[in-house]
Amino acid sequence: MTTILFLCTGNSCRSQMAEGFVNHLRAEGFRAYSAGVEPHGLNPLAVEAMAEAGVDISAAVSKTVDDLPDADFDFVVTLCGHARETCPFFPSAARRVHKGFDDPPKLAEGLSDREDILNCYRRVRDEIRALVEGLPESLEN
Numbered sequence: 001m002t003t004i005l006f007l008c009t010g011n012s013c014r015s016q017m018a019e020g021f022v023n024h025l026r027a028e029g030f031r032a033y034s035a036g037v038e039p040h041g042l043n044p045l046a047v048e049a050m051a052e053a054g055v056d057i058s059a060a061v062s063k064t065v066d067d068l069p070d071a072d073f074d075f076v077v078t079l080c081g082h083a084r085e086t087c088p089f090f091p092s093a094a095r096r097v098h099k100g101f102d103d104p105p106k107l108a109e110g111l112s113d114r115e116d117i118l119n120c121y122r123r124v125r126d127e128i129r130a131l132v133e134g135l136p137e138s139l140e141n
Contacts, residue, residue, distance in 0.1 A: 002136060004032045005073045005094070007083040011036025011062040013046040014079040014101050017125055020050055020057040021132040030135060033073075035065045037086050046104065049121035053129065075139055079128075097139050101127055 004022060006015040015034035022032030039062035050057045073094040078084040084098045107120035131138045 002030045002074045003071055004030060004075045004077060004135075004139075005065075005068070005071075006032060006034040006077050006079055007036065007065070008034075008079040009037050009082045009103075010040030011064070012040040012043040013104050013121070014124065014128065016042060016046055016057050016060050016062075017050055017128045018077070018079065018132065020055045020060070021053075021129050022135070024055045025129075025132055026135055033068055033071065034060075035063050035068055037064070037083055039063055043105065045108075045118060045121050046125075049104075049118060049125045052122070053125060077139065095139075099131055099139075 006018040008015040011034055015036065019032040019034035022030050041062045042057070042060050047058050047060075076094045076096050078096070078098045079101050080103060081100060084100070101124050102120075104121040104124045107124070108117040111117045111120070
């Protein structure tokens with residue numbers, strides 16, 4: 001079983017989406033975890049966008065690396081520049097990989113139409129899904 005830790009700034013959107021997709025779509029060979037540099041709470045629009053894709057992340061909790069169970073990760077994947085710059089040291093043989101994705105709340109700044117805002121989350125959700133569907137090759141490149 002390949003274990004993956006997804007890191008982003010707040011563990012509210014991107015890393016939660018990635019964890020949800022891995023554990024829903026690729027559970028036969030992978031186990032995913034997610035954490036943030038500074039947890040911001042689970043974003044309800046991320047939950048809604050994932051539910052549209054058939055993945056329920058509503059019970060997920062925003063957390064830091066210190067909140068994770070002890071695990072030897074095979075991959076530590078940073079999903080934003082801030083997490084990449086502040087990624088903690090992992091004593092295991094984890095391979096660090098950066099796969100940056102836009103931050104849905106930042107994409108939605110200035111938008112007032114709910115559908116336009118949700119489309120920002122959908123776009124990033126679909127990009128993350130493509131990464132997950134391409135595992136493990138998508139982490140090798």
